[in-house]
Amino acid sequence: xxxxxxxxxxxxxxxxxxxxxxxxxxxxxxxxxxxxxxxxxxxxxxxxxxxxxxxxxxxxxxxxxxxxxxxxxxxxxxxxxxxxxxxxxxxxxxxxxxxxxxxxxxxxxxxxxxxxxxxxxxxxxxxxxxxxxxxxxxxxxxxxxxxxxxxxxxxxxxxxxxxxxxxxxxxxxxxxxxxxxxxxxxxxxxxxxxxxxxxxxxxxxxxxxxxxxxxxxxxxxxxxxxxxxxxxxxxxxxxxxxxxxxxxxxxxxxxxxxxxxxxxxxxxxxxxxxxxxxxxx
Amino acid sequence: xxxxxxxxxxxxxxxxxxxxxxxxxxxxxxxxxxxxxxxxxxxxxxxxxxxxxxxxxxxxxxxxxxxxxxxxxxxxxxxxxxxxxxxxxxxxxxxxxxxxxxxxxxxxxxxxxxxxxxxxxxxxxxxxxxxxxxxxxxxxxxxxxxxxxxxxxxxxxxxxxxxxxxxxxxxxxxxxxxxxxxxxxxxxxxxxxxxxxxxxxxxxxxxxxxxxxxxxxxxxxxxxxxxxxxxxxxxxxxxxxxxxxxxxxxxxxxxxxxxxxxxxxxxxxxxxxxxxxxxxx
Numbered sequence: 001x002x003x004x005x006x007x008x009x010x011x012x013x014x015x016x017x018x019x020x021x022x023x024x025x026x027x028x029x030x031x032x033x034x035x036x037x038x039x040x041x042x043x044x045x046x047x048x049x050x051x052x053x054x055x056x057x058x059x060x061x062x063x064x065x066x067x068x069x070x071x072x073x074x075x076x077x078x079x080x081x082x083x084x085x086x087x088x089x090x091x092x093x094x095x096x097x098x099x100x101x102x103x104x105x106x107x108x109x110x111x112x113x114x115x116x117x118x119x120x121x122x123x124x125x126x127x128x129x130x131x132x133x134x135x136x137x138x139x140x141x142x143x144x145x146x147x148x149x150x151x152x153x154x155x156x157x158x159x160x161x162x163x164x165x166x167x168x169x170x171x172x173x174x175x176x177x178x179x180x181x182x183x184x185x186x187x188x189x190x191x192x193x194x195x196x197x198x199x200x201x202x203x204x205x206x207x208x209x210x211x212x213x214x215x216x217x218x219x220x221x222x223x224x225x226x227x228x229x230x231x232x233x234x235x236x237x238x239x240x241x242x243x244x245x246x247x248x249x250x251x252x253x254x255x256x257x258x259x260x261x262x263x264x265x266x267x268x269x270x271x272x273x274x275x276x277x278x279x280x281x
Numbered sequence: 282x283x284x285x286x287x288x289x290x291x292x293x294x295x296x297x298x299x300x301x302x303x304x305x306x307x308x309x310x311x312x313x314x315x316x317x318x319x320x321x322x323x324x325x326x327x328x329x330x331x332x333x334x335x336x337x338x339x340x341x342x343x344x345x346x347x348x349x350x351x352x353x354x355x356x357x358x359x360x361x362x363x364x365x366x367x368x369x370x371x372x373x374x375x376x377x378x379x380x381x382x383x384x385x386x387x388x389x390x391x392x393x394x395x396x397x398x399x400x401x402x403x404x405x406x407x408x409x410x411x412x413x414x415x416x417x418x419x420x421x422x423x424x425x426x427x428x429x430x431x432x433x434x435x436x437x438x439x440x441x442x443x444x445x446x447x448x449x450x451x452x453x454x455x456x457x458x459x460x461x462x463x464x465x466x467x468x469x470x471x472x473x474x475x476x477x478x479x480x481x482x483x484x485x486x487x488x489x490x491x492x493x494x495x496x497x498x499x500x501x502x503x504x505x506x507x508x509x510x511x512x513x514x515x516x517x518x519x520x521x522x523x524x525x526x527x528x529x530x531x532x533x534x535x536x537x538x539x540x541x542x543x544x545x546x547x548x549x550x551x552x553x554x555x556x557x558x559x560x561x562x
Contacts, residue, residue: 020325022310022318022339029303034359037303044301057338058303058359065356072353075346078315078339 020055027056027277028082030069034060036217036242038263039083042270047279054080054279063087070095074118081113081277086214089126089153096122105190106160108153111273123276126154127161129269130210130237134260136268139208139235142166147206149224151179154239155212159187169195171202173225203229209252211238216246223248232256241266301336308337308558309363311350315341317498317523319544320364323551328560335361335560344368351376355399362394362558367495370407370434377403386471387441389434392554404557407435408442410550411491411518415541417549420489420516423447428487430505432460435520436493440468450476452483454506484510490533492519497527504529513537522547 029039043056059082061069066088073079084092089108093099096109099122103109109122131141144167148155151174159170170187174180177198184196203209203226211224217240227248230236236252237260249259274280310320324337340363342350347369354360365373370389374380377390380403384390390403412422425448429436432455440451451468455461458479465477484490484507492505498521508529511517517533518541530540555561 020321020336020338022312022316022321024321024339026338026340031303032358035303040301040303040305055301055336055338057301057307057336058305059307059357060359061356062358065358068356069353072350072357075342075349076340076353077313077343077346078341 025054026079028059030059030082031085032062034058038241079114084110096120106157111276113277124157125269125272126157129265130158131161131165132268133265143168145169145206147171147209148212149173150212151183156183158212163191163194171197171199173200208235211248216240216248227251230255230257238262306335307360309340311340311342311363312366313343315339319522360395365391377401387438392557394558405438406550406553407438410546411439412442412446413549414546424449426450426487428452428490429493430454431493432464437464439493444472444475452478452480454481489516492529497521497529508532511536511538519543
């Protein structure tokens with residue numbers, strides 16, 4: 001490592017940018033759409049702060065192109081790994097050569113390390129980041145009743161991490177009831193003492209309500225749950241990061257709920273993901 | 282485009298760095314080895330100076346992996362194109378879906394635009410950049426006798442551009458005589474009045490001597506030509522950029538020759554390449 005390639009610059013007091021040279025290691029975030037991702041800013045600031053000669057870039061790939069792009073990245077020798085997000089987390093599990101226990105349990109991968117021989121090693125940190133963020137905000141998952149909108153990769157990761165952290169009850173609410181039931185059954189299988197159901201309408205009964213879908217990212221999206229039934233003793237979390245105040249969070253704020261926006265959840269897991277990808281090695 | 286993603290920063294008075302967001306377009310430089318490439322620094326400074334929300338990153342790929350990586354880049358929707366360098370320029374011609382006339386004439390591609398549908402459009406700017414750089418240094422290619430070491434993509438591009446600019450004689454000197462003869466024949470075919478030969482030893486007869494090989498990049502490389510026969514009325518150019526003063530240029534300097542290092546040649550063509558890739562659109 002030479003001194004030039006490690007130069008870090010402070011911009012507006014917070015953003016720090018890497019200088020990219022021929023020796024810089026590459027990392028990516030793979031998503032579709034891509035415009036909303038915040039990981040490049042957060043991870044590149046972390047690389048600079050730590051003096052790591054690496055850069056993370058956005059990689060926009062459709063589900064149909066995912067396997068082909070993954071094969072190209074296997075052959076890209078200065079590529080260290082990537083973060084996978086909507087809609088690739090579930091598909092990525094089968095595409096990896098190895099996966100961590102938590103990724104297998106959740107059935108999804110959100111972070112992949114590329115080993116020097118091109119093998120892809122998947123892991124899942126979504127749920128851990130979520131639990132860390134709500135704990136940092138003062139909530140105790142133990143004994144909690146939780147409503148999760150969605151049954152995809154992010155929703156599953158959060159459900160498993162909350163179950164692992166001692167939640168008492170989890171409602172998995174999803175428009176496609178088969179997917180909701182399947183996730184509920186997988187939870188029940190791993191955590192036999194957990195109470196689970198798929199009651200979409202029972203919004204008012206829970207301590208914590210979580211949007212685990214991408215609804216709220218686009219201007220015309222419908223709300224992920226019935227906000228008219230929210231009340232002041234509830235907390236509401238959203239995995240969507242742009243806009244920071246999603247329509248769900250705005251409605252929850254109007255009802256007096258405690259809010260947990262997506263950004264701190266990303267920050268809570270970014271160090272874990274950088275570690276898995278070997279970015280600090 | 283938002284204002285944050287266009288922020289440009291001046292570092293040490295010359296390097297300017299892009300802030301990478303989810304909206305940033307991606308470009309690459311594809312090479313093997315990769316550590317020596319200077320294009321990321323030069324191109325990213327240009328992007329920032331022009332307020333373009335784009336970043337160019339190093340992509341390290343072996344010849345065996347090239348087709349696979351190219352297919353992955355076809356499916357990467359925010360990828361705008363790449364610069365190809367040693368050893369991929371010749372192979373890239375066949376892998377592109379279309380190529381410019383000068384690329385076909387030279388038999389190599391050094392810059393590829395990715396169209397929105399994933400098609401790859403190749404072009405060749407090596408020779409043009411070389412000719413612009415020596416002209417900027419005060420040399421007139423018209424009527425000149427030139428010795429070129431090498432018969433690969435860079436050597437061919439320079440030979441064709443010098444012939445186009447009016448050189449009188451070109452010696453193509455290469456260890457594998459078949460490749461040298463093949464390039465000489467192709468030159469003769471396109472420029473029937475050009476005098477060409479493959480006389481490796483006739484170093485002292487020429488106005489300009491060019492290293493068109495990668496010799497000089499690694500510490501133990503032999504010299505690309507017999508430097509004991511260089512003299513004070515000659516000019517010597519080197520396509521190798523790291524180290525800036527190659528063993529060839531050092532020896533030529535000791536003999537009193539005029540020197541043309543690789544870096545200004547890169548700078549002369551960087552605007553042309555950015556234009557071809559549509560980076561300013």
